[in-house]
Structures are given as C-alpha cells and as structure tokens.
Amino acid sequence: MWADALTKFGNAAGAVVVFVAVLLLIFFAAGRATGRVSKPLAVTIFLGPALLLLAVGLIVPAIRTITLSFYNDDSSKFLGGSNYTWVFTSSGEQQILLNTLLWIIVAPVVTTVLGLVLALLVDRLKHQGLYKAFIFMPMAISFVGASIIWKFVYNYRDPSQPQIGLLSQICLWLGWHNPPNWILSHPLNNFLLMVIMVWVQTGFAMVVLSAAIKAIPDEITEAAVLDGARGWRLFQYVTIPMIRNTLVVVLTTVMITTLKLFDIIRTMTGGNFGTQVLANEMYSQSFTEFNTGRGSALAVILFVAVLPLVGYNIVQLRRERATR
Amino acid sequence: MPTVTFDKATRIYPGGTKPAVDALDLDIADGEFLVLVGPSGCGKSTSLRMLAGLEDVNGGAIRIGDRDVTHLPPKDRNIAMVFQNYALYPHMTVADNMGFALKIAGVNKAEIRRKVEEAGKILDLTEYLDRKPKALSGGQRQRVAMGRAIVREPQVFLMDEPLSNLDAKLRVQTRTQIASLQRRLGITTVYVTHDQVEAMTMGDRVAVLKDGLLQQVDTPRNMYDRPANLFVAGFIGSPAMNLVEVPLADGGVKFGESVIPVSRTAVDEAAAAGDRTVTIGVRPEHLDLVGEGDALAKDGGKGLAVTVNVVEELGADGYVYGTAKVGDESKDLVVRVSGRAVPQKGEVLHVVPRSGETHVFSTSSGARLSD
Helix, strand or coil: CHHHHHHHHHHHHHHHHHHHHHHHHHHHHHHHCCHHHHHHHHHHHHHHHHHHHHHHHHHHHHHHHHHHCCECCCCCCECCCHHHHHHHHCHHHHHHHHHHHHHHHHHHHHHHHHHHHHHHHHCCCCCHHHHHHHHHHHHHCCHHHHHHHHHHHCCCCCCCCCCCCHHHHHHHHCCCCCCCCHHHCCCHHHHHHHHHHHHHHHHHHHHHHHHHHHCCCHHHHHHHHHCCCCHHHHHHHHHHHHCHHHHHHHHHHHHHHHHCCCHHHHHHCCCCCCCCCHHHHHHHHHHHCCCHHHHHHHHHHHHHHHHHHHHHHHHHHHHHHHHC | CCCEEEEEEEECCCCCCCCCEEEEEEEECCCCEEEEECCCCCCHHHHHHHHHCCCCCCEEEEEECCEECCCCCHHHHCEEEECCCCCCCCCCCHHHHHHHHHHHCCCCHHHHHHHHHHHHHHCCCHHHCCCCHHHCCHHHHHHHHHHHHHHCCCCEEEEECCCCCCCHHHHHHHHHHHHHHHHHHCCEEEEEECCHHHHHHHCCEEEEEECCEEEEEECHHHHHHCCCEHHHHHHCCCCCCEEEEEEEECCEEEECCEEECCCHHHHHHHHHCCCCEEEEEECHHHEEECCHHHHHHHHCCCCEEEEEEEEEECCCEEEEEEEEEECCEEEEEEEEEECCCCCCCCCEEEEEECCCCCEEEECCCCEECCC
16 A cells, blocks of 8 residues: 555656656746747746636636537537526526525625624624634634534424424424424525525624724724714714725625525535525536536526626725725 | 813823823913924823813813813814814715714704805815815815814814824915914814924914923913923924033022023022022023133133034024033033024034023922023
C-alpha cells in the first residue's frame, strides 16, 4: 500500500516538475523574443491559460446548456421553445416557480431584518464579540450539515412516544397534544425550510450591517440628536439611509444564495411534499429523470434570474467605491 | 435671548479619576460671544458638549436662562451646534439638512422651505439648496452647517472649532463673517477653538482653560494686557510673551545688567511666599534695544544681552529669535524690531523692558503679582 502511494506521489511530483520546466522554457523563449512579436507573445502567454480555463469551465458549458435547452430529453431532436413552455405551463412546475419566488422574497427579507435587529441589539452589549461569534457560527456549517441538524429539530414521532424532535417536544410542553408531522405539512414546510436558511445567513447579515452602522460618524448621530431625532426617527432618517447601500448588498447577496438553493431541499425533503425549488428541480430533471432538455431549460431560467441581481450588486459596489 | 451659566460643572470620564472639566464656573451674558480656548485636552470641547447635552455632567449644574438643563436631553435645551467636520447628513440635500430639525419638530413644509430659503439667502447658499453636501466645497459645507444652526432659531449657538477644516485664507474671511452674523442675530454663542488668534479676534470675552480648570475669563484686551497667570501669559499672544525668571534685587528685579523697578507689593508678596525670584513677562514688542552709549545713562545697566539666532522679517516689522544667558541657563527670547533696521544673525543685542509694560508672576505659584 505504501509503495503504491509512493509511486503515485512520485508521479505527481514528476508531473509538477515537468510542468514547471515547460513553463520556464516558454518564458525563456518569450523573454528572448524581440521586436514586433514580443508584445503579442507576452499577451498570449499570460492571458492564454486563463482564457482557456474560462472557456472550458464556463463559456463552452454555458453555450452548450443553452443549446441543449432547445432539444428533447436525449438531445436528439430540436424542440424549439417547448421546454420553456412546459416550465411555465405545467402545474407541477408552476408550483416550483411559486415556491422559488416565495423563497427569494421571504428568506432574504427575514434574514436582513433579523440581522439588522441583532446588529442593533448586540452592539449595545458588553462582550459583543462573543455573542457575535455565536450568532455567526452557523455560517461555518454547510447547508447539508445545517439541514441534518434541523431534520432532528423537525423530527416527528407519535405523541405518545418519547420525542427526539425539539419542535414537537416544545409544542407538547406548551400543551399542544397533537403536533403535526412538520415536514409533511404543506405549505408550512416551505417556511420551516426557510428557517434553516435564515439561521445560517443571519450571522452574515448581522456582521456586515453592524460594521456599516459603526461606520456612521459619531458627529452625524450627535447632530441628529441635537436636531431632536431620537429612537425610531433617528433610525428612520439617519441610520437607515446611511447604511442603505450595505442593506441592498446584503439583501441581494442572500437573494442570490437563495435562488441557487439546492442542498437544504435535497437533504430535507428531496423536493417532495410541495417543497421543490428551481435548482433542485433542475438536478432532478437532468439526473433523475434524465431529461437533459428540460434540465437545461431550468438551468437557463435560473441563470437569467440571477443576472440582474448580480449586475445590480456590482453597480452598487462600484458606486460605493467611487464615493470613497 | 437667555444667559448661560456653568455652576461648578464637572465632568469625570468613566474609568478616570481626574476630572476632564473641573468645577467650571462661567457666566455668559445674553447675546454674548464667548470663546473657550486652550491647548488640546484642556476640556474646552468637553465643556461645550456638556452644555449641548452630549456629555453627562457629574457634578454642579448648567443653566440656560433660569432653566436648569443639567440633566435634560439635548433636544429639550433649544441649542444648535456647528461641528468641526460639519456633520452634514450626506444623504440629504442642503435644504433638507438645514430643515431637518424643523421637520422632526413637525413644522409644516411651506414654513420649513421659507425659513431654509431665508437662511440660504443670508449665507449665500440659495443656488446650492438642492445639491447634496458631497457636491459642495469646504467653505460651502461650513456655511450649510451654520445654516442648519440658524434655521432652528435656537437660544444658544455652540460652535466646536468650525473653522479648523478651512484653508488659511478662507478661515480669516469666515472668521469675520461668523462674528458679524452673530452680532446681527444677537444669539448667545459659545465658541471653542485652540487658535488664540481666533479667540482674540472673535470673542466678546475669552475663557482660557488648562487641564480642565478655568484660568481666566476676560475681554481680549484685558486678557492681553493683564494675564492672570503664567499659563495665560504664555498662551495668549503670538509670538508668545517672553517669560524670564529673575532674582529679586534692591528696588526691583535684576534683568541682565539692569535693575528694573517692580511694585513694592509684588516684591512683598513674592518674599512672603518665600521666593527669591519672580518671573518677569515681557511681550516681544515691549523689549527696547539699548545702544552702547545711552544704556548706562538710562538705567545704570546694559540690560540683557541677546544673541540673534534667527530673524523673521514680516515687512513692517521683524521678530528676532535669540538666546540670552539668564543666571546659569540660556533662555530663548523673542524681540520685535523695526522692519527697517533688522540685526544680522549672530549679532548681540541689549534689551530692556519698556517701563510699565512688564508683567510680574510668582515663580512658585504662577499667579500674577503686579497689577
């Protein structure tokens, strides 16, 4: 076994050495080039590998996906836009679009508002670093891990048995003797899944918003206090407008994460019980139903939906950088 | 318009033991322009912020008119403040910045607009009312900050070094504008600065603070002519007053080779405190040069010998920075000379103080002894 590992390691090291040698050779050759060829050669050598990787990893697959979305399940027959028509007209798919829409509105808004409230509250505490660390910690857990944790929380057992689901047990303690099977209850289950997303992302929102609030100069707050603004009105007229850009960035960032949401659904319900969303449906169509055309069409829709959010985010960041 | 009274007002910062402002007693008259001045860390800004309500008062009281405002929140004190960096709201237009206090107070929109436009006219901001602060120059932003204070028609104006972010020329210009605006509006004003020239030129009265303690409150003229102690003497005036520690002698004090007369009471007071020396203060313009010939005839001595190090020529006159040997140590002195007859570097001048223009301070306590 050791010998095998050693051979493999030796091969890998050999490959690296050969790679570096080839690179050095190319650089050496380029360095010796003079006159009119030297500049285009340098551009090619430095830009070439990046462009190649970009093409292989991003551009070609994107074009291919868009092309495939106009073909049938095994990509043998051109269908025109009928895959798209199916997404927007089939009742199952409409439910998925509705779920996705619900997700990208509710989850980011709740996350941002909760993050803002926590930022305001925690900033007034002693040892705020400690509390912030605790609130931020779920951010370090993958969505799959978080989902497994919450699967236990939402676990259902017959009320007469000892419970392992925290939510059910709390309901029993509070005197609700017959709590439902949470994950099966539509449409409640959608919101229960959103709680996981909020739980993971709130720490991020809190930390970023807390930094933005602290960046407001003290004098401006003091001036507003002297002008008679206190409490809610200070918040409404001074704090909120001054962290507006950050709020938008946080909201759109969480929105993009939500739009691409896949892991939570996959782990918790597999898309059953009326909880399916776009990204998971794309996977199911492509790799469970083996309908490449429909899967590709869903991927393209997802891509087009994310574009404006990403674009808006970039513009916003640029503007912020320009004002600094 | 009301008066402002600091009655033994004290501020101790949390965690500290030494007060930042120590039992400040100050009466500011109705409509007066009072300047708080002192080196950084002297407590002048803290005093202002205590009056504004931005800083807690740990002892004593602050009154505006007859009203005790010591523990009132800022908004109930009817004051307006201009901050050093203006603290304009970056997301609001100039007009919204100026009208914000009125908006919070629930004044109707037409009334706000009328008042803002009025203030805009006074401050020459009419064409900028719909711009954001970002699009204004430093001087314009400063005027917006002033406008924000004016629009509120407060009982008291507070200004915290409002000119320190302007360039030198604009600062001089704005200085007179603020002073004349204050006289026109007649609003009681407390103005904080570290610049003694600003203090002397703008204030009806000047209050000098050091280490949280009030040193002297007086009109600029009196502050210059009769500084109450060594610190004020050294702080007010530019270039600073020459302060020389000299031994007591028969009939006065020994200043170099001359004996200069000092009042009997001053000598007695110094002697009573057990001092053998006093500190003599002479402003640069009150040191007269004595020639070789007339010196003996005049005072029976050649005065103090000063070796010239640097000469600053300002046109009309010049300042000579030199070193003199006083007792065993060498002492830096500044002498004002006529711009037409400046000495060369390395030359030795003999100087005596002009009679009646010397200030005598106790070496041990620093207090003024002469009257």
